[in-house]
Amino acid sequence: xxxxxxxxxxAKHMREGVDLSDVEYEILSYRLYSxxxxxxQAVMRVSGSPxxxxxxxxxxxxxxxxxxxxxxxxxxxxxxxxxxxxxEEILNLQLEHPGINDGDIFMYNEPSIGGIHACDQWLGTxxxxxNKLVAWLGALTHTAETGAIEPGGMPPSSRSLLHEGxxxxxxxxxxxxxxxQAALNCVLRSTRDPAYYMxxxxxxxxxxxxxxxxxxxxxxxxxxxxxLAVMERNMEYSEGLARAKLRELRDGTWRxxxxxxxxxxxxxxxxxxxxxxxxxxxxxxxxFTGSSGTNLGPVNCMRPGTIGAIFVAIGSQLFxxxxxxxxxxxxxxxxxxxxxxxxxxxxxxxAMCPPVPGTSISAAVGELVGKMYFTNxxxxxxxxxxxxxxxxxSILYGGVTQHGYRTGxxxxxxxxxxxxxxxxxxxxxxxxxxxxVESCIADVEMSELQNPFLYLWRREGIDxxxxxxxxxxxxxxxAIMAHHKSPYIELGWLGQGKETSGVYSSCGGYPISSxxxxxxxxxxxxxxxxxxxxxxxxxxxxxxLSRKTKEYPSMVSIRPIKDGDIFAFxxxxxxxxxxxxxxxxxxxxxxxxxxxxxxxxxxxKVYGVVIDPDTVKVNEKATKKxxxxxxxxxxxxxxxxxxxx
Amino acid sequence: MRIHYYLEIDENKKIRCLKCGKIIxxxxxxYKLHVPQAERDPxxxxxxxxxKPEFATYYEYYCPGCFTMLDVETKPKGTPxxxxxxxxx
Numbered sequence: 176x177x178x179x180x181x182x183x184x185x186a187k188h189m190r191e192g193v194d195l196s197d198v199e200y201e202i203l204s205y206r207l208y209s210x211x212x213x214x215x216q217a218v219m220r221v222s223g224s225p226x227x228x229x230x231x232x233x234x235x236x237x238x239x240x241x242x243x244x245x246x247x248x249x250x251x252x253x254x255x256x257x258x259x260x261x262x263e264e265i266l267n268l269q270l271e272h273p274g275i276n277d278g279d280i281f282m283y284n285e286p287s288i289g290g291i292h293a294c295d296q297w298l299g300t301x302x303x304x305x306n307k308l309v310a311w312l313g314a315l316t317h318t319a320e321t322g323a324i325e326p327g328g329m330p331p332s333s334r335s336l337l338h339e340g341x342x343x344x345x346x347x348x349x350x351x352x353x354x355x356q357a358a359l360n361c362v363l364r365s366t367r368d369p370a371y372y373m374x375x376x377x378x379x380x381x382x383x384x385x386x387x388x389x390x391x392x393x394x395x396x397x398x399x400x401x402x403l404a405v406m407e408r409n410m411e412y413s414e415g416l417a418r419a420k421l422r423e424l425r426d427g428t429w430r431x432x433x434x435x436x437x438x439x440x441x442x443x444x445x446x447x448x449x450x451x452x453x454x455x456x457x458x459x460x461x462x463f464t465g466s467s468g469t470n471l472g473p474v475n476c477m478r479p480g481t482i483g484a485i486f487v488a489i490g491s492q493l494f495x496x497x498x499x500x501x502x503x504x505x506x507x508x509x510x511x512x513x514x515x516x517x518x519x520x521x522x523x524x525x526a527m528c529p530p531v532p533g534t535s536i537s538a539a540v541g542e543l544v545g546k547m548y549f550t551n552x553x554x555x556x557x558x559x560x561x562x563x564x565x566x567x568x569s570i571l572y573g574g575v576t577q578h579g580y581r582t583g584x585x586x587x588x589x590x591x592x593x594x595x596x597x598x599x600x601x602x603x604x605x606x607x608x609x610x611x612v613e614s615c616i617a618d619v620e621m622s623e624l625q626n627p628f629l630y631l632w633r634r635e636g637i638d639x640x641x642x643x644x645x646x647x648x649x650x651x652x653x654a655i656m657a658h659h660k661s662p663y664i665e666l667g668w669l670g671q672g673k674e675t676s677g678v679y680s681s682c683g684g685y686p687i688s689s690x691x692x693x694x695x696x697x698x699x700x701x702x703x704x705x706x707x708x709x710x711x712x713x714x715x716x717x718x719x720l721s722r723k724t725k726e727y728p729s730m731v732s733i734r735p736i737k738d739g740d741i742f743a744f745x746x747x748x749x750x751x752x753x754x755x756x757x758x759x760x761x762x763x764x765x766x767x768x769x770x771x772x773x774x775x776x777x778x779x780k781v782y783g784v785v786i787d788p789d790t791v792k793v794n795e796k797a798t799k800k801x802x803x804x805x806x807x808x809x810x811x812x813x814x815x816x817x818x819x820x
Numbered sequence: 821m822r823i824h825y826y827l828e829i830d831e832n833k834k835i836r837c838l839k840c841g842k843i844i845x846x847x848x849x850x851y852k853l854h855v856p857q858a859e860r861d862p863x864x865x866x867x868x869x870x871x872k873p874e875f876a877t878y879y880e881y882y883c884p885g886c887f888t889m890l891d892v893e894t895k896p897k898g899t900p901x902x903x904x905x906x907x908x909x
Contacts (some may be wrong), residue, residue: 638867682825683889688867815855
């Protein structure tokens with residue numbers, strides 16, 4: 176067997192000397208991207224998981240021999256740059272023994288090597304031509320049950336990577352085309368939901384089969400050398416586009432500091448992420464020096480997680496027009512301090528990387544990209560305030576459904592987050608999550624059919640988007656109760672932003688609302704909502720009806736929910752706005768109030784727009800006076816920082 | 821050159837308000853050190869229900885000419901202003 180360096184060198188020689196015309200390149204590059212998209216669709220259609228089928232959390236990629244992504248299709252942008260470490264380790268550890276063979280499929284879900292957390296489960300298969308390893312295919316899904324200390328794959332009470340369930344380190348789940356049942360049992364006997372795991376496993380294998388079939392046919396038709404040359408040119412092309420775009424923007428440094436308030440279940444702690452982004456010519460340096468140390472709880476990112484979170488913003492906001500592959504990465508330099516929550520030390524828990532520090536990193540980097548865009552008018556339409564960052568609530572649950580089977584997974588509502596405002600538009604209400612922009616959330620009816628919960632309400636939350644000249648998109652508010660036919664249900668949530676908001680607006684808008692979770696219980700509460708009766712519409716209305724209401728921190732571990740208990744939250748998932756709220760036209764504020772995006776109180780207090788509650792019309796005279804009062808207050812309370820010191 | 825929704829760098833390399841024309845400081849400086857700033861309890865804004873004031877205070881920055889709000893930082897009390905925009909001039 177050849178050594179790794181020899182194999183890489185051999186592949187390099189194979190593609191050298193290929194004379195590709197621009198037209199040939201365009202056609203074949205398009206074929207490769209079609210291939211990864213089709214294979215990803217196969218994964219999503221076979222998987223029954225709502226996280227994959229509705230949330231779109233599936234990746235499919237073609238890699239070159241050494242594992243660099245040459246064409247990617249992914250729904251969760253976090254994974255764009257996070258999987259090549261798996262191939263690197265397979266080559267380092269398994270090439271000589273036990274060997275890499277045609278028909279092998281390797282599995283990984285080790286977050287320190289690639290992916291983001293243990294839920295991110297990758298299968299990769301080598302592609303051989305004439306007995307030579309020439310490429311790889313990879314498929315990844317978020318599989319929301321890992322046999323962790325709590326169901327649902329992201330345990331809020333985790334205090335070690337060991338608490339986050341099984342971690343597979345490159346075992347062959349398929350050898351030379353045949354499934355390895357003994358290897359599969361390592362996982363099947365470690366999860367609460369083996370059927371769910373196998374369905375996701377089959378979905379990824381289906382995607383790999385589709386992709387392999389297409390790639391081999393393409394190589395037969397056009398020659399292996401030609402296809403390998405197209406893969407390399409893909410990366411060169413993307414790198415060239417990325418560098419050219421950077422050159423169009425002014426050199427400078429932009430900084431953001433973003434805070435969170437919870438490091439794990441029942442562990443309130445103020446933590447900080449510092450981002451300094453420096454653009455020099457065609458290079459971008461993103462430095463996280465000054466960020467807080469590794470957290471005790473699972474609010475941490477391993478290095479691949481932070482890289483993924485950066486690319487959520489870079490891929491969607493800065494290089495959105497650049498074809499996705501490793502070439503996008505080349506103009507970037509990332510500096511991550513050791514033993515920090517953006518580069519957590521070995522064995523640290525990191526289950527919450529995607530929903531908490533990851534979204535905060537993405538929001539902060541995205542906002543800095545927006546500020547960088549101000550320096551070139553050509554890109555003003557691409558400016559975004561922060562999308563939803565660290566003010567969120569993902570609900571996990573486990574137990575036995577009303578249909579009698581065991582389950583453990585998560586709700587999809589956090590995908591219905593607000594999007595950031597631009598310089599001439601509001602953010603989109605419940606428009607999507609930056610890291611998985613194509614996601615949708617399950618219908619209430621579908622969710623109630625499958626899951627052991629009934630909804631009291633699900634709506635766009637009032638005052639959740641950042642109040643600003645251009646308003647940030649609103650997030651979701653909901654209330655659920657356990658299904659009365661479910662024998663046992665437990666529920667937890669991984670949220671953030673109860674104290675810190677987690678998302679700021681840009682250029683003079685207010686930060687978004689704060690997350691507010693409660694459980695209401697007590698005799699007679701459920702009976703207050705007979706069929707057809709009017710129901711509460713927000714947490715404040717609900718708590719007035721409940722004899723026993725308990726407020727909780729942002730993140731709590733799984734706890735039993737009894738028949739009649741109601742879990743509800745307000746205030747999460749909003750996004751940042753743009754500009755001073757006093758510059759928003761009164762008619763727009765009136766429309767916000769009429770449509771339930773803002774309260775009368777917000778209109779008057781922050782926007783200075785007085786709306787008559789009886790006629791629901793703007794009182795122009797009172798509005799003029801109120802806005803003058805706000806300016807007068809600013810003049811009175813505003814002091815120069817240096818003079819204050 | 822525009823650098824912010826309300827700010828630009830003028831031909832003399834000064835940061836200037838786009839709304840009222842007020843010159844704030846040199847382009848290399850942190851404009852937030854040169855403009856009126858005020859602290860606000862987040863609980864004053866609807867939809868915010870903080871229980872731990874030591875975790876977050878809103879810091880509002882206004883243009884010294886027209887008092888347009890230029891930025892709102894949310895951070896622990898006493899934390900210095902972030903130098904968020906530093907264009908090479």
